[in-house]
Amino acid sequence: MKEDTLSDVDKKSENYVPGQTTVQEVLGYVSAHLPDLEVKLLSSRRGEILVDHSIKGEVLTRLKEEGFDHFAALSCIDLIDDDRIQLVYHVWSYGSKGHILVKTELPRKDPSTDTVYRIYRPAITYEREIKEMFGVDFPGNPRLTQFILEDWEGPPPMLKDFDTEAYAVDHFNMVRRDPPSKPPQPKKGGES
Amino acid sequence: MDDFRSTEIIFGPQHPGIHGNFAMRLELEGDMVRRARVVPGYLHRAFEKLMERRTWHQNIALVPRICVPDPDVNEVAYSMAIEEIMGLEVPRRGDYIRTIVLELSRLASHLMGLGGLGGAIGLYTLPMWTNGERDYILDLFEALTGGRVYHMYTWPGGVRWDMPENWPRKVLKVLDHIEAQLPSYYSLFFESKVTDARLKGLAPITTSWAVEHGVTGPNLRATGLEVDLRRDDPYAAYEDLDFDVITLKQGDGMARALVRWYEVGQSIRIIRDAMEKMPGGPVIAKTPPPLAFTVPPGDHYAHVESSKGEYGYYVISKGGKYPYRVHVRGPSFTHGIDVLEKMLINQELADVALITGGLDVCPPDIDR
Amino acid sequence: MSPGHRQVIMMTDFVKKTIRPFRALRFLARKPHTIISPHEQHNDIEGEPLPTERYRGIHINDWETCISCGLCARICPCDAIEMVEVEGEQKKRPEVSYGRCCFCGFCEDVCPRDSMHLTSNYVMIDKNSETFTFLPENDLEEFQKEYIVETSQLRYNDKDVKKAEKGPSAKKGVKGKKKK
Ligand code: SF4
Ligand code: SF4
Numbered sequence: 001m002k003e004d005t006l007s008d009v010d011k012k013s014e015n016y017v018p019g020q021t022t023v024q025e026v027l028g029y030v031s032a033h034l035p036d037l038e039v040k041l042l043s044s045r046r047g048e049i050l051v052d053h054s055i056k057g058e059v060l061t062r063l064k065e066e067g068f069d070h071f072a073a074l075s076c077i078d079l080i081d082d083d084r085i086q087l088v089y090h091v092w093s094y095g096s097k098g099h100i101l102v103k104t105e106l107p108r109k110d111p112s113t114d115t116v117y118r119i120y121r122p123a124i125t126y127e128r129e130i131k132e133m134f135g136v137d138f139p140g141n142p143r144l145t146q147f148i149l150e151d152w153e154g155p156p157p158m159l160k161d162f163d164t165e166a167y168a169v170d171h172f173n174m175v176r177r178d179p180p181s182k183p184p185q186p187k188k189g190g191e192s
Numbered sequence: 193m194d195d196f197r198s199t200e201i202i203f204g205p206q207h208p209g210i211h212g213n214f215a216m217r218l219e220l221e222g223d224m225v226r227r228a229r230v231v232p233g234y235l236h237r238a239f240e241k242l243m244e245r246r247t248w249h250q251n252i253a254l255v256p257r258i259c260v261p262d263p264d265v266n267e268v269a270y271s272m273a274i275e276e277i278m279g280l281e282v283p284r285r286g287d288y289i290r291t292i293v294l295e296l297s298r299l300a301s302h303l304m305g306l307g308g309l310g311g312a313i314g315l316y317t318l319p320m321w322t323n324g325e326r327d328y329i330l331d332l333f334e335a336l337t338g339g340r341v342y343h344m345y346t347w348p349g350g351v352r353w354d355m356p357e358n359w360p361r362k363v364l365k366v367l368d369h370i371e372a373q374l375p376s377y378y379s380l381f382f383e384s385k386v387t388d389a390r391l392k393g394l395a396p397i398t399t400s401w402a403v404e405h406g407v408t409g410p411n412l413r414a415t416g417l418e419v420d421l422r423r424d425d426p427y428a429a430y431e432d433l434d435f436d437v438i439t440l441k442q443g444d445g446m447a448r449a450l451v452r453w454y455e456v457g458q459s460i461r462i463i464r465d466a467m468e469k470m471p472g473g474p475v476i477a478k479t480p481p482p483l484a485f486t487v488p489p490g491d492h493y494a495h496v497e498s499s500k501g502e503y504g505y506y507v508i509s510k511g512g513k514y515p516y517r518v519h520v521r522g523p524s525f526t527h528g529i530d531v532l533e534k535m536l537i538n539q540e541l542a543d544v545a546l547i548t549g550g551l552d553v554c555p556p557d558i559d560r
Numbered sequence: 561m562s563p564g565h566r567q568v569i570m571m572t573d574f575v576k577k578t579i580r581p582f583r584a585l586r587f588l589a590r591k592p593h594t595i596i597s598p599h600e601q602h603n604d605i606e607g608e609p610l611p612t613e614r615y616r617g618i619h620i621n622d623w624e625t626c627i628s629c630g631l632c633a634r635i636c637p638c639d640a641i642e643m644v645e646v647e648g649e650q651k652k653r654p655e656v657s658y659g660r661c662c663f664c665g666f667c668e669d670v671c672p673r674d675s676m677h678l679t680s681n682y683v684m685i686d687k688n689s690e691t692f693t694f695l696p697e698n699d700l701e702e703f704q705k706e707y708i709v710e711t712s713q714l715r716y717n718d719k720d721v722k723k724a725e726k727g728p729s730a731k732k733g734v735k736g737k738k739k740k
Contacts, residue, residue: 016399069403073521075506097424122406122526148233250637253664324593331604338616344664365605
């Protein structure tokens with residue numbers, strides 16, 4: 001991966017102008033051009049778009065062009081009952097002060113979807129974490145290296161079917177809180 | 193430059209210059225950093241997983257631990273998300289008290305952060321002083337909430353108790369005291385030649401670069417963009433209160449420190465204003481008792497402006513007593529990894545601690 | 561800009577950057593924030609003693625009113641409370657393990673009979689770790705008498721201790737410096 005340094009960046013455009021498109025306008029545009037997408041207006045500042053993961057890149061590119069250029073977070077949810085994994089891209093517009101949640105779903109078995117880090121740079125770290133915690137693969141992301149879990153050899157731990165207790169008993173010397181064997185006598189503990 | 197030997201050093205986690213519990217692998221050429229890699233994970237406590245197994249209220253005891261210097265934003269953001277899903281209305285007085293607690297916490301965090309910057313340039317007087325002032329704020333927290341560092345004071349629906357009788361008077365007294373000290377801190381830190389030499393022009397960033405890389409909060413305001421979630425997406429009682437959004441143009445280390453400095457003054461102003469406008473009434477909405485507390489299915493992303501940047505809580509409920517999933521977005525998740533790695537390139541080794549401290553990186557919210 | 565003018569600017573700059581930091585010297589006359597813990601009282605800005613009554617410290621439980629409902633054990637986020645059988649009592653009583661307790665005070669909030677309380681007492685030192693799991697009762701003071709700090713165990717400079725014991729208890733250097 002080529003690293004651009006800060007001095008390269010300085011040459012890029014200095015003047016930042018936040019886009020002014022509101023959530024309502026964006027949702028209107030999306031439902032007009034991509035009629036099979038489900039859009040929902042949650043409140044005057046919040047909207048939700050449900051997309052298929054194959055076209056989320058196009059939707060997100062469009063959102064960025066419209067001024068939703070702050071990538072707030074990428075959340076991953078394990079919907080074990082539906083056998084799906086949901087990804088939620090949170091984007092925020094500094095100009096119109098609106099928040100859009102782009103939701104997409106992946107199959108729970110071998111989940112994989114294209115990276116969006118070329119559109120939204122901060123996604124590079126979020127994807128890295130999700131790869132480790134949920135096992136979702138993001139082809140194209142150059143930094144899917146080990147993140148927080150060092151020497152981890154188990155299933156991705158944030159999945160709902162990960163048995164925390166069994167893993168802890170297996171891998172660590174777990175000390176349980178002893179049941180009080182004798183009736184506790186609070187005033188006789190010290191040796192002073 | 194090929195015949196330069198490059199050295200790799202591991203900076204932290206046990207290093208006085210590192211800003212919290214994380215490490216950096218730095219590839220050096222002479223004294224210049226050519227490549228930096230952040231190694232997080234020393235503070236991973238699996239909070240997001242734990243929260244799925246605890247009731248809504250039990251999590252209140254867990255979330256403040258995600259940010260040590262500024263813990264209240266976590267409680268408030270988490271509670272806000274729950275309230276939004278439930279459609280709960282917080283009584284106005286509860287909102288005002290929340291605002292005061294949040295601002296006191298921001299004040300404490302900024303004082304500590306500025307002290308840390310002083311430590312990074314070798315000015316060890318400043319951390320002593322600012323942490324001394326912070327102690328008065330902790331005293332206030334103790335009198336209000338019963339805890340000094342982790343307060344566990346905000347509940348879904350409001351705050352746990354009303355203010356003690358003489359508490360507002362004490363708050364104003366502490367504010368007066370801190371305000372009276374500020375000029376000497378200013379001349380000690382910002383008027384010193386060393387600070388000038390070390391901070392001016394240090395790792396400058398432009399607004400478009402910052403937005404692209406997900407920089408938020410004071411670091412973004414230091415590049416000249418006037419954004420502040422307190423004003424842009426008002427929560428608690430901020431819409432009623434008077435304050436300025438501080439921005440500076442330069443985007444360098446000095447601007448980042450100065451934005452924090454001026455925000456200290458704004459926080460004092462907000463608290464005074466809130467004390468004056470404090471309405472009466474209850475402080476917490478009527479909610480079911482904690483053990484019978486359920487939240488209807490739904491999801492909400494609540495975000496607040498912390499002293500370090502945007503804190504977001506994405507809470508998903510499937511109904512019932514436990515959250516289905518909570519995702520915490522901490523400001524350091526972008527500042528501390530991707531942004532930091534880029535900003536360190538071609539900087540001197542001596543400036544590494546200063547840049548990290550200037551960004552106010554707080555590793556617990558990377559690891560959680 | 562005339563040379564004289566420039567000189568004036570340089571002078572003010574010199575004063576600002578070089579002389580002013582020395583104003584910090586007046587802090588030398590101040591009392592430190594640090595206190596010598598058991599010998600000196602910790603006070604807040606108005607000189608009132610800390611901890612206040614809201615401080616969340618060691619538990620007490622009134623066994624007369626406690627109905628052994630176990631709600632405190634269920635709300636406890638740290639699993640620190642266990643309902644245990646006590647000799648000579650028919651009901652189970654909550655037992656707190658201080659290795660786990662995070663002093664959140666939820667047990668106090670949830671108690672239907674208002675019998676559980678967190679006192680503002682937090683001093684508890686002992687060599688035996690079993691001491692830190694006990695049944696809160698109402699006579700915390702007697703309990704504390706046994707486990708109070710032995711001041712000889714704390715290593716302080718004798719001179720500091722003498723000074724602290726002599727001086728007035730209000731220590732923080734704010735008093736008398738308030739404007740207004
Ligand atoms: S909640 Fe109160 S009444 Fe119930 S067992 Fe605990 S201390 Fe006793
Ligand atoms: S204070 Fe909190 S952690 Fe301690 S026993 Fe009570 S509920 Fe449990």
